[in-house]
Amino acid sequence: MEQRIIHACGHEQAHHLTGFESQQERKAKWLKTTTCRDCFVAEKRAEEVAAATSSSAAVSHLVLPPLTGTDRQISWASTIRIKRLAALTNPNNDADCCACLQVTDAKWWIDYRDLTDADLVAAATKASGIQNVTAVTASITDMPRTA
Template sequence: MFESMEQQIVHACGHEQVHVIYGFDSQVARKARWLRTTKCRACFVADKKAEQTKAAARDDATIAHLDRPQLNGSERQVSWAETIRVSRLAALMALPHTSADADCGICLGIDDAKWWIDHRDLSHAEFLAQATRHLQIAGMPASGQHSEAA
């Protein structure tokens, strides 16, 4: 019989949480057994945030030697774009190639927070191509430094 069943589950972290489990009796029992082996939602979220904080600190240390210009945009855009920029620059530094500093220089020429957000899902190669294109349209050399004409 298909039904929904509310169950109080004691998770692997020791916390109790109420779950509404849908399905046939065997599915409900299997899901309840599995839930007992996992962390509760609060512990899962806390672990995820700690992981993200640790990764952000590691990425920030990787690119600490770079002079990052202030991003332009709303407060929320700048906060989100800075996270994206730090992650992207650290990833570029970690790539096994010799032009990491040049690639980062291209990226550092872009100070528009919206641009970073809009291009966050591109591959590294496509990201660099878009960054170069953006700088050329803005009249800036690909090195990320402002040209004398600008």
């Protein structure tokens, strides 16, 4: 049954309530104490913007190399990287960030976004080590050979 509920934010919204009449009444009573969907989404977006601003400020002293990947990967990975680096940043010691700063593959940041801080640093150290070895190997193989 559809009911129009006036939420705590003052907005009216239609809700489809199912179940027994007592369940519908209980749900309607609860919905009146919550914000409407539009206000809820706006509140969450504002929280995300505030968190992103805070994270950006925390890593503003770091030089972030550009990420590589598709536009969508880069956009998503940039958000992840800034958030994770902000969590790792220590004003006295940015050593943990150094390995992470070496990783410029957007896909890597997306794939490893759920790791703990310690595991992320370990994975970044391993990845940056492999990237450095690959870069050194590539530069050696590109050198002209003298016999």
